[in-house]
Amino acid sequence: MGCERIDLPDGGTAILCSRGAKSRAKCQFCGLVVHTKLCDFPLLGKKAGKTCSKKMCDRCAAKVGDDRDLCPPHAKAVRDAAVPSSVLADPHPFAMSVALDICEQAGIATAPAFHPRDRADWDEFRRERAAIFEYLGGHPRELAERMALELSGPAPRYAHVGPLFSGAR
Numbered sequence: 001m002g003c004e005r006i007d008l009p010d011g012g013t014a015i016l017c018s019r020g021a022k023s024r025a026k027c028q029f030c031g032l033v034v035h036t037k038l039c040d041f042p043l044l045g046k047k048a049g050k051t052c053s054k055k056m057c058d059r060c061a062a063k064v065g066d067d068r069d070l071c072p073p074h075a076k077a078v079r080d081a082a083v084p085s086s087v088l089a090d091p092h093p094f095a096m097s098v099a100l101d102i103c104e105q106a107g108i109a110t111a112p113a114f115h116p117r118d119r120a121d122w123d124e125f126r127r128e129r130a131a132i133f134e135y136l137g138g139h140p141r142e143l144a145e146r147m148a149l150e151l152s153g154p155a156p157r158y159a160h161v162g163p164l165f166s167g168a169r
């Protein structure tokens, strides 16, 4: 979903999205510029009926239909699940539910939650995602790394320590 740019009397600009109030919040993926779009992917469970609505700039958003945009994790999910682009571009509101169903059936998580086992696991996840964003997404390295960091969440503070006793006696 696109947002509208509004010129403010003080000379600044704000972004007005049809689903939200005026906001100059930065893109949640690169953090570099004010967001211009919200992710249109539907949520599951308690939040069913709502959309992901992550804030994105033009560069980080994947435009899949006339007024339909996906955040990087959801763009990846629909790619991984091979959701046909005709479904994504279908203006009917149900099209996104169909896309969600296809992801579910393909076993592709659409609410990615990453729980690193330890610092090394976290580092590996972050490096892998950064490489995906850089080489497959065509983003500059710095941007790819920021996007990967957003996905990885905070670094674990302590390395995971395995059980002292493995249970063998």
Ligand SMILES: [Zn+2]
Residues within 6 Å of the ligand: 027, 028, 029, 030, 031, 032, 033, 056, 057, 058, 059, 060, 061
């Ligand atoms: Zn961005």
Ligand SMILES: [Zn+2]
Residues within 6 Å of the ligand: 039, 040, 041, 052, 053, 054, 070, 071, 072, 073, 074
């Ligand atoms: Zn999303």
